[in-house]
Amino acid sequence: MHATVSDKVILATAVIKITTNSGDFVLARALLDSGSQINFVTEELAQRLHLRREDSCISLLGIGESNSQVKKKIHTVVKSRVGCNEYAIDLWILKSISGYQPDHTVNVSGWKIPDNIQLADPYFFKPQKIDLLIGAETFFDLLSVGQIKQGPECPILQKTNLGWIVSGRYTPGEKSHQKMTVTLSYQEESLSSIDKTLLKFWTVEDVRSPSKVLSAEQQSCEDHFTNNVRRLPSGRFEVRLPFKSDSHQLGCSFEVAKRRFMSLEKRLTRDPELKRMYLEFMEEYVEMGHMSEVSHILPSTPHYVIPHQCVLRPQSTSTKLRVVFDASCRTSTHKALNDILMVGPTIQEELFSTLLRFRLHKYALTADIKKMYRQVMVHEADRNYQLIVWRKYPSDLLRLFRLNTVTYGTAPAPFLAIRCLIQLSEIAKSSHPMAAEVIRQDFYVDDMLTGAACVEDLKTIKSEVSQILLEAGFELAKWFSNAPGFSASDSTPKPITISETDVFQFRIDDSFMGLKATKRNILSVTSRLFDPLGLLSPLIIKAKILLQELWLQKLEWDESIPLSLDISW
Template structure:
C-alpha cells in the first residue's frame, strides 16, 4: 500500500498493433518501457476458464505461450473501442470484442489465482515524468520570486472590487473608510437572522457561566473593541433598521496556540436560509507581497528594522451605510444579568472574506496618497517590505533605520 518507486524508462515511437488474424494496423502513441510488468501469466484468461460460463461460448481466446509484454491504455481509443459486448450474468465476467480480439473482465477463477486462502488484489498507477520538466518545476519551487511577481490579471470580480474600493475610499480622522464590497452593490437583501444570533450567544452564555476566566478574557476583549471605537451600540431609534439591510454576526472565542491569548472571532461564514455575509461579499484581488520577496529583500543590508500594524483590519473603517450588516449581540460590560444589547462594528473585521484585500488596499493607498510628503524609500517600504501587517526592512546604517522608523510611524 502507498508504495512509490521511480524507474528509468525509454520511449518507443511508431509502434503499430494488429489482431493475430487481422490486417488492420493502428499506430500507438509513445510507448514507455520498464524493467518489469505489473502482471503475471495468472492474469491471462484461458479458454478453459470460460467453460463455467456458457453465455461466453462464442468468445475465443487464442492460447499464446508468452508473458504479457505490452499494456495498452485508454490513450489509444481506437484499440479499446468496443465492437461487441456480452453482458455478465450471475455475477460472472463480461466480454468485449475489440480490434485486437476479445477482452474478458471479471472473476474467472474465483478471484484467487495465487492458491492462497486469502484473495489478492493488485493495483498499479504508472505516471510519466520528464527529467527536464521536473528540473524546471524544482527550480520554480525553490526560486519562485519571479512567478510570485508575475501576478495574474484581475478577474471581473476583482476589477469590481477595485472599482468599489477606489470610488468609496474616504479619509476619516486619519483612517480610510471603505464600503463593504457587495456582489450586488445596490441590491443587497439579507434575511432576518437575529434568532440565529440569539441562539449562538445563549450557547456562549452557558460556556461563560461555567468558566469565569474565559468570561473575563472574553469581556475584556470586547470591551477593548468597543472602547477603541471599533464597535458601537446601535442607537435605540435605529435598532429596527431597514428591512433586508441588517445582518447579525455570531461570535466565539479562540485561543492563540502559542501566545495563549483569547481572540473573539466573528463568524462571517455563518449561514441562515442559505445566505451568509461572506457569500454576499467579493473577496478581492491578492494584494499581498510575496513572502519570499520580503524575506529576500530583508537580507540586503546589515541593520534590521521590524514592525507591525496593530489590529490592521480594524484600522480600515466601514462606510456608515454598511455598518448595520455587521451587527452582533452582547451584554453591556459582560454583565450576563442584563438584557442583550445590539452592537455593530464600525471597522472591517477579522473573519470577513473581503477584509484582507480591504486592509492591503488601504495600506497601499496610504503610500500612494502621501508619496509627495515622504521620501521615496519610505513609500517603497510600504509597497515592497510589508507582508500583510508585518514589516521587514534592512538598511546600511543605524541613522537610516531610525529615520525610517520615524517616517513609518508618522505615515501609518
C-alpha cells in the first residue's frame, strides 16, 4: 500500500549468529516481529545452513483471505552476536520474507544514540535484505530491561539479549511516499491454537465410546509391554522403554542439560525457600532408590541427559513442589528422547464414565496412589536414557545421576504406569473380583473414584484394593469418604461432609476479573470451565450464548465489545 504521510516507521532488525549443519555459525539479518506467532527463514539462507528439513504444513492467510501453504521447516540454534545467549527455534521456509529494510537510507544524524551501547544491527539505517523473521514465539524471550526514548520525532531504543534494537515511528523532516508493510497472518493447517481452545470447549460434552481398535504403533507398544514386563522379588513391576526407532539417532544432550541446570541453579540461589524444597525433593529421590549416582564420565553407548526444572503447586495438600523432566529437549541431531519413544494407547475408562459411575454410589470412596510413576522400575539397560545432572551446592562438582523408575516427562510414562495397574487387575481377577474391577474401571491415572451401596462393601474394597496395590509398591493415600463412621488408616483422614443446604461448591480463579472484555479473553476464561458432568450448565450455557453473540457481531479478537454484551459478561 502507498500513502502520503509525514511520519515513517522503522522496523526492528538484528544481526545474529545461526547454526549450520556442521555446528558452525553464519551471520544473518533478522526482522523482529512480535505480530507474527512463529519464525520464518528464506530459502536462500536455509540452503546455506544444510539442515535437515521436516515435513509439516501451515496455511498463510494473505490480503483478501487468499491462502498459500508452507510445507517445510528446519530446527536450529540462533545466538546473540554481542553476548552468550542462544535459542533453539523452528524456522518455516519461505521463498522470501520481506523487501529490503528499511526501503531507503535513513538520516540518523540528529538521533541521540549513546556511544556506549551495542546495537543489535549496527547498520539498521541502511537498506539490507532480511534473512529470517523472529516472531512472538521467540521475540518476548529476547527482551531485556532497558529502554531509551529519544523524543516524539525519533524511534525507541529497546535493550534485548541480541543487543539494542531501534524501532518505532520517526519524522524524516519532509513528506514522502511511504511503503507500509503488511504482515501476513497464518494458522496451522489443522486448527489454530484459539480454534483448538474453542473446539475443546464445545466437545467436552461430546460423549462417545472410545475406539477399541489400536493403531499399528499402539499395538506395537502394547506388545512390547507384554513381552518385557516382569515382577521383581519385591513385587514391583519392571518395564522397558518402548523405542520406535534407533536410539543411535540421539546426539549430544549433555551441554544443553548442563546449561539449563546452571540457569536453574542461579534461580534457586536467589530463592532460599525454593532451593530448600528442591533439595528435599531430590534427596528423597536418592533415599528412595529412585535415582542413583553414576560415573561422571558420559557413556560411550547411546544415552540421553534430561534437563529438569520445578513446578510449584501451592494448592497441593501434599507436594508443593514437583521436579519435572523435559525429555522433549532436542539433542545436537535435533532428535529428543520422546521423538524416538512410543506413546502407547489410552487404556483407562473415559473420565466421563468414571465420574458418572462414581455418582451412582450411595457411599463414596476416593484415594490416590503416592508417587505412582516412581513405583515402577525401569530395566537397567534403559536407564542411560534417563540421565540427569545435579549437585546440592554451586561449590560442589557437577554429578551425573540415573533415574531408575518411570519418569514423569517421558512420552510413554503414563501408559507404562497405568498398564501396570491393569496388569494387577488381571492378576487379581480370580482371587479378588470386586477389587480387580475397581482397579480396572475406577481409576483415572492415579486417582481412585469408587464407592458402594453399603459400608461393609466399602470397607472390603478399601482393604482388598490397598492390599493388591501395596504388593506392587503402589500405596494409596488421601482417603475421602462420606460413609458414617468410616475411618481411613492414614494419619490424616478427611471425611466428606454434606451441608444442610446440600450444595456443591466450586472454586474459580478470579484472576480474569482485571482482563479487558474482548472476544479473545472471554473465550479464554470460559473455556477453562471443565465440567464434563454438566453441574455448571446454568452458568456455562449463558457463556455459550454470549460467545454466539460475539461471533454474530463479527468482532475482532481484541476489540472492545458493545456495552450490552459487556454487561452480560
